[in-house]
Amino acid sequence: MSAGYDLYAPGDSWLHRLDPRVKLILTAMAALLVLLWSSLPLLLAALALAHLLLALARYPRGLAIGVWRALAPLLILIVTLWPVFDRRGEPVLLALGPLIVTGEALLRGLATALRIAALSFTLLLWLGTTDQRSLVRSLVRLGLPFSLGMALTIGLRFIPTFAGVYQTVSEAFQARGLTLPPRGLRRLQAMLPILVAALVTALRMSEQLGWTLAARGVGAPVRRTTLRDLAMRPADWLALAAGLAAGLALLWLTLAEGLGRALR
Incomplete structure (x- = not known):
């Protein structure tokens, strides 16, 4: 029995073969950057990159469309209501009694919607290409x-x-x-x-x-063994090093130079 709650799609792509610990660390780094950014171009670039990586991993288009369908009501609600409750900025696009809509507030609502979409598809890169056993095993190996x-x-x-x-x-x-x-x-x-x-x-x-x-002896006071343990390959170390280098460089530019902090 299956349902739409299971986002994992079996496959043999490079992203599926990547160690789940590497995917988790790089996903956390990417999510941190997306949370810090407010720039519409950068958020759009992050969303486009996530879709490109999913396409390269041959992730099923139907599942990706299903994620968009699930997100669509929330994104539309954010873009619609944000300018109503946020009256800061210029120019004033609409002034109707207590209702004031500014262009800057509209852009902030759009940025928030893009941030949520980019975060969702960044997490999908991890959840959609990692089976549940490997996912939990990676968390246990990391200290859970x-x-x-x-x-x-x-x-x-x-x-x-x-x-x-x-x-x-x-x-x-x-x-x-x-x-x-x-x-x-x-x-x-x-x-x-x-x-x-x-x-x-x-x-x-x-x-x-x-x-x-x-x-199966779960809870027994003995040392547990694993049939298929996780092992880092040279390709995993290379992906981790390259991803962390790029992520830390972007993080330094964001915190020190203000990269992505402006809406435009």
Whole structure:
């Protein structure tokens, strides 16, 4: 069972083969830069670069479009409402009673929307090309306790699994004559039996999961071993060095020289 919550797309591209620890470190560096920048050209460049890297990694276009669809309502809301609540700057584009819209506020709203989009697709470079086992293993190797890593793995696994359970139960109920109103409170009331059945199924699955973890010795007071451990290759070290050098140079230019701090 799958759902749209799982952004990972299996593949054998250079980005898929890159060590997940390297991807995490470089993603964190890129996210820091995007958070510090306010320049529209730089934010657009970061967003375009993320899309270029996804294309080079042969990430499925349908999943990328799905991310845009999920982001679109939030981005439109930010661009629409930001100028309403932020009255600073010039020139004044609209003055209608208490409503004042300035060009600078409009640009700030657009920059905020671009920042969120660039951050989302920067994270997608990491999440979309790293399977959940390697992702959590990399966090454990970087110092995260194994118990937290296991909890994170289970959480990541059960989000799409529970969504799939809900979809299966919903289809079963509708095949037996249940009609879901298109919207409103009546739809919520009609969904209650589906939610109850899906919750019962999820609780049964959690009990089976507990038995499985106990059978595999999770929680036993012994040193754990790993079937497939992570190992840095020369290409990983090269990518890490090049990425950190470029990121630290941009960070120094941003903090010391004010790169990207202006809107234009």
